[in-house]
Amino acid sequence: MLKVLFAIVTGLFGAALLHLVIILSLPYFSEKDAYTRVLAEGSRHIFHRLPDQRDRAGLVQDDPFIEASVCAYDISQGPIRIYAQENVPFWSLAIYDAASNEVFSINDRTAAAGILDVVLATPVQLTVLRKSLPDPISQSILVETQQADGYVILRTMLPQPSFAPATDSFLSQAVCAPFEWRQRQQF
Amino acid sequence: MFRVPFLVAIALAIAFGGGIWSTLWALEATTGFGVIRLGAWEAFPQAQTAEADPYAKSHRASAGALLYGSAEGLSFTAAVDDGGTPLRASCTYRIAGHTPPARLWTLYTLQGGRANRPEASKLPVALNSRAILRHADGSFEIEVSPEARPMNWLAIPEEGRFRLRLTLLDTPAAGSSGLIDLTMPSIQNLGCGNA
Numbered sequence: 001m002l003k004v005l006f007a008i009v010t011g012l013f014g015a016a017l018l019h020l021v022i023i024l025s026l027p028y029f030s031e032k033d034a035y036t037r038v039l040a041e042g043s044r045h046i047f048h049r050l051p052d053q054r055d056r057a058g059l060v061q062d063d064p065f066i067e068a069s070v071c072a073y074d075i076s077q078g079p080i081r082i083y084a085q086e087n088v089p090f091w092s093l094a095i096y097d098a099a100s101n102e103v104f105s106i107n108d109r110t111a112a113a114g115i116l117d118v119v120l121a122t123p124v125q126l127t128v129l130r131k132s133l134p135d136p137i138s139q140s141i142l143v144e145t146q147q148a149d150g151y152v153i154l155r156t157m158l159p160q161p162s163f164a165p166a167t168d169s170f171l172s173q174a175v176c177a178p179f180e181w182r183q184r185q186q187f
Numbered sequence: 188m189f190r191v192p193f194l195v196a197i198a199l200a201i202a203f204g205g206g207i208w209s210t211l212w213a214l215e216a217t218t219g220f221g222v223i224r225l226g227a228w229e230a231f232p233q234a235q236t237a238e239a240d241p242y243a244k245s246h247r248a249s250a251g252a253l254l255y256g257s258a259e260g261l262s263f264t265a266a267v268d269d270g271g272t273p274l275r276a277s278c279t280y281r282i283a284g285h286t287p288p289a290r291l292w293t294l295y296t297l298q299g300g301r302a303n304r305p306e307a308s309k310l311p312v313a314l315n316s317r318a319i320l321r322h323a324d325g326s327f328e329i330e331v332s333p334e335a336r337p338m339n340w341l342a343i344p345e346e347g348r349f350r351l352r353l354t355l356l357d358t359p360a361a362g363s364s365g366l367i368d369l370t371m372p373s374i375q376n377l378g379c380g381n382a
Binding site for chain 2: 003004006007008010011012013014015016017018019022023024026027030032033034036037050052058059062063064065066068070089090092093094095096099100101102104105106107109110153155157159160
């Protein structure tokens with residue numbers, strides 16, 4: 001009898017151990033996490049509009065009054081610039097790394113003059129950029145991230161259906177792409 | 188003669204069965220620690236950050252949802268009314284009061300894991316801060332009911348249990364400071380059935 005009790009206690013101990021191992025390791029091997037789903041939307045450095053119904057990649061825009069686009073990035077080769085023309089009542093941008101940790105977020109009131117213009121770079125690239133800031137990005141917000149890959153979410157509000165043309169053009173014109181960041185070498 | 192293998196089998200069955208079941212249960216039941224509760228409303232302001240606890244990180248890795256950044260907004264969910272009873276589509280509720288300071292907010296219901304969308308049912312199944320009637324002091328009353336109501340009506344198109352989701356956009360509530368002083372609107376049960 002004592003042996004059976006001992007076996008049960010051993011089993012419970014093993015169960016607790018397994019529970020901890022799964023909880024702690026799940027973020028590293030999950031294939032359903034947000035970054036994997038954003039990658040499944042299509043190619044990087046393009047904003048993909050999220051549908052109202054859950055799509056093949058498993059992403060959905062639940063809120064009936066919010067329209068959103070996602071874009072996966074990889075800045076190991078060079079920084080990216082995120083910008084869009086705005087004439088919408090509200091927009092917000094969140095940058096996440098591959099583990100879905102928030103790197104940076106901003107909305108139209110916290111941005112200077114309500115302009116969406118963000119450059120995302122690694123610390124090394126930022127050092128090069130700051131030495132000679134190219135003219136097009138001289139007004140941009142410079143964001144530094146340690147992780148080279150991740151994803152960006154751009155959201156905008158659609159308080160009434162009549163705002164649809166404005167939000168459609170805002171999201172379809174939004175750009176999330178690498179740009180010419182180094183001066184050409186002069187020989 | 189099979190005593191020892193039998194004991195080993197018991198231990199292994201409990202370890203694997205219990206370990207996997209408890210993990211699945213934990214991921215299903217909770218978004219992790221760090222919840223803030225204001226009345227019946229729950230929110231997880233830290234769930235998207237690097238400081239989130241292991242349960243929150245595990246949950247977000249398996250749920251794969253796109254969370255709101257701290258400058259974007261904060262989503263509150265209510266599955267029960269102020270009395271602690273689960274919300275049911277056969278009952279009528281009144282949501283009354285103020286939201287925490289926020290530029291805009293949206294309110295909609297979730298049924299069966301999906302959001303109810305206005306274009307699907309032609310009923311006002313979702314409301315936002317720009318499209319409701321308010322009292323002179325800025326507070327509001329919304330009646331959540333399967334039957335049509337005067338003033339602000341939030342329709343529930345399907346039978347069964349539902350959850351309410353109130354998303355505050357551009358709100359200082361998403362920062363961690365001063366969360367104690369915030370008040371969310373109350374959710375009163377006004378009666379169930381056809382009474």
